[in-house]
Amino acid sequence: MNMEWCASLPKLELHAHLNGSIRDSTLLELTKAFIGKGVINFSEMEHIIRKYNRSLEEVFKLFDLIRILTTDHSTVTRITKEVIEDFASENVVYLELRTTPKRNDSVEMSKRSYVEAVLKGLRSVTSVDVAFIPHCEDSDRIFTPLPAINGHVRKRIFVRLLLSIDRRETTEAAMETVRLALEMRQFGVVGIDLSGNPSIGDWTTYLPALKFAREQGLCVTLHCGEVPNSKEIKNMLDFRPQRIGHACYLGDEHWRQLKSSKIPVEICLTSNVRTMTVQSIDVHHFVDLYKAKHPLVLCTDDSGVFSTCLSKEYKIAADSFGLGRREMFELSRNAVEYIFADSRVKEDLRKVFNSVAKSMEV
Ligand code: 6MZ
Numbered sequence: 572m573n574m575e576w577c578a579s580l581p582k583l584e585l586h587a588h589l590n591g592s593i594r595d596s597t598l599l600e601l602t603k604a605f606i607g608k609g610v611i612n613f614s615e616m617e618h619i620i621r622k623y624n625r626s627l628e629e630v631f632k633l634f635d636l637i638r639i640l641t642t643d644h645s646t647v648t649r650i651t652k653e654v655i656e657d658f659a660s661e662n663v664v665y666l667e668l669r670t671t672p673k674r675n676d677s678v679e680m681s682k683r684s685y686v687e688a689v690l691k692g693l694r695s696v697t698s699v700d701v702a703f704i705p706h707c708e709d710s711d712r713i714f715t716p717l718p719a720i721n722g723h724v725r726k727r728i729f730v731r732l733l734l735s736i737d738r739r740e741t742t743e744a745a746m747e748t749v750r751l752a753l754e755m756r757q758f759g760v761v762g763i764d765l766s767g768n769p770s771i772g773d774w775t776t777y778l779p780a781l782k783f784a785r786e787q788g789l790c791v792t793l794h795c796g797e798v799p800n801s802k803e804i805k806n807m808l809d810f811r812p813q814r815i816g817h818a819c820y821l822g823d824e825h826w827r828q829l830k831s832s833k834i835p836v837e838i839c840l841t842s843n844v845r846t847m848t849v850q851s852i853d854v855h856h857f858v859d860l861y862k863a864k865h866p867l868v869l870c871t872d873d874s875g876v877f878s879t880c881l882s883k884e885y886k887i888a889a890d891s892f893g894l895g896r897r898e899m900f901e902l903s904r905n906a907v908e909y910i911f912a913d914s915r916v917k918e919d920l921r922k923v924f925n926s927v928a929k930s931m932e933v
Contacts, residue, residue, distance in 0.1 A: 572889035572899065578882040580899065580931065581664045581923050583906040584870055586792075586816050586837035588735070588766065589670035589689070590637050591873025592654045598875065601640040610639055627797070627846045631768045633876060643678045644688040651692025657874070659699040659728040661882045664923050665910060669733035669764045672748055682751055686734070690758055693730055700727040703759040705913060729920070731761045731912050733792065736777050738767035745780035753787055761911040762790035762813070769797040774807065781810070790911040792837070796820040797848055808832060814909060816870075818856060819848040826859075835866035835909040840887050841879040842872035852891045861892065868906040900924075900933040 598620070605611045619625065619633050641650060651668075658666050670689060672682035680688075693703050734752045736745040752760045763784045765777055774793070781791055795807045795815040804821060808828045816837040821829060829836070838857050843849040849856070860867050869884045871877070889899050904924045907917055 572886050572894075572896075574882065574886055576896065576931075577885040577889070577899070578661050580882070580885060580903055581662050581927060582881050582885065582903050583665040583667075583868065583910065583920070584658055584663045584881050585667045585814070585868050585906065585909065586839060586870035586872055587654070587658070587666065587668055588873050589651060589654060589668055590634065590641055591876045592657070592668075592871070593637065593641070593650050593875040594653055594657065595875065595878070597650065597653060598637070598640070601646065605640060611636065624845050624847065627769070627848065630846055630873075630876060637876075638673070642673075642675050642680070644680060644684060644691075647685060647688035648692040648695065651689045652695050655693065655696050655701060655728065655730060656698055658881070659696075659701075659726050661880055662726075663728060663881055665729040665731075665907075665912070665916070665920055667731045667733055667761070667911060669735050669766070671735040671737045671766070672751060682747055686732075686751060686755055686760075689732065690755075693759075698726075700725055701730055702727065703730040703732075705757070705759060705916075729912065729916055731759050731910070733762045733764045733790075733911070734760060735764040735766045736780065738765070738769065738772035738774070738777075740767075740777075742776050742779055745777045746783065749780045749784045749787075749789070752784065752789055756789075760789075762792060764792050764794070764816075766794045766816075769794060769800070774803055778810075781812075790814075792816060796825070801825070808834070813911065816872075817843065817848065819843055821856070830863055830865055833866060835868060836860060837870045838867050839870050839872035840884055840891075841877045845877050852887065855891075857888065858892055866905070866909055867902075868909055869902065896931065897933045900928070900931060 602616055606613055616636050619629060641647060672685045674680060674682050693701055734748050736748050749763060752763055785791055790813040792814040793807050793812045794817055796804045796819050797817045799820040801822060804825050814835045814837055818836050840855060844852055869888055871879055871881050871884055874880050885899055888894060907920045
């Protein structure tokens with residue numbers, strides 16, 4: 572499959588972690604600023620960054636290092652802005668960006684001020700139009716090209732936020748995140764994600780917060796089956812989240828349950844292969860789910876950490892599983908039905924796909 576075609580295809584990104592999606596150049600710049608401060612072991616950082624296939628444990632070590640680099644408000648704002656620009660530049664028309672609100676007393680950061688720094692990042696994007704406030708979008712405008720500046724039609728991207736609960740947190744901290752998400756709904760927060768190192772913690776710690784989120788009308792997505800844990804996988808599927816991410820270690824009974832539930836799966840091909848949660852691309856569960864017509868969506872997970880982008884993920888899927896343009900177009904278009912934003916946004920996105928179907932030769 573032609574990479575240019577994959578890049579020009581309108582795409583939806585539903586599983587992208589902010590701090591995992593930082594540009595390499597920015598990460599390097601931030602790392603350099605810490606040299607000599609004794610906080611970061613530069614050679615350890617460099618070793619992990621340069622390593623191609625990292626185990627899941629090494630990936631989480633890298634996240635701990637990234638967390639040190641991105642602890643102040645202005646850096647959070649900067650990386651948010653850059654991540655949105657990067658997704659928009661490859662024709663992502665809808666981005667559900669997820670991030671863990673962090674408290675850091677040393678820089679007077681609260682979970683709330685962290686999210687405010689993210690919102691500042693959304694507002695500071697100038698190279699594309701960012702629509703993130705619900706009910707304020709003029710639905711005709713996304714469809715009608717905006718006035719050309721120097722011959723270029725401005726790009727437009729819908730952005731919604733998911734607040735993540737880290738599996739290292741307490742029940743109370745998770746509750747705080749959910750309450751914050753509820754207060755921030757007016758600024759485009761649409762749901763809650765449970766993520767973090769899947770080998771630690773017990774997801775039932777967060778069940779009260781997840782139930783509360785759902786009762787209050789927030790959508791919930793869970794990292795499910797990233798490591799073998801049969802009981803947890805079953806309980807997560809029983810909870811019936813609106814979506815799940817990964818689904819690598821499901822047993823036969825889980826597959827039956829998942830398929831009958833029709834819960835959409837966020838598929839992260841490169842992430843799964845690089846962290847070796849799937850043996851190789853040709854045995855990836857994408858094939859089984861795709862053949863069963865199970866709802867699924869291709870995502871990057873951590874485009875910075877795994878040196879990928881959404882267009883690349885589409886190309887990998889097309890090349891590895893023998894899908895043509897028509898199938899890839901439908902795969903991308905179907906994702907509209909699994910977003911957490913409201914029906915007006917869905918309607919706008921359907922129009923986007925209809926408007927380009929002919930020129931995409933599908
Ligand atoms: C589980 C992951 C993840 O939230 O600081 N995260 N959690 N599995 C994965 N697969 C590789 N990739 C990223 O972004 C970074 C955080 O997202 C979660 C981890 O908690 C990581 O620290 P934010 O913006």
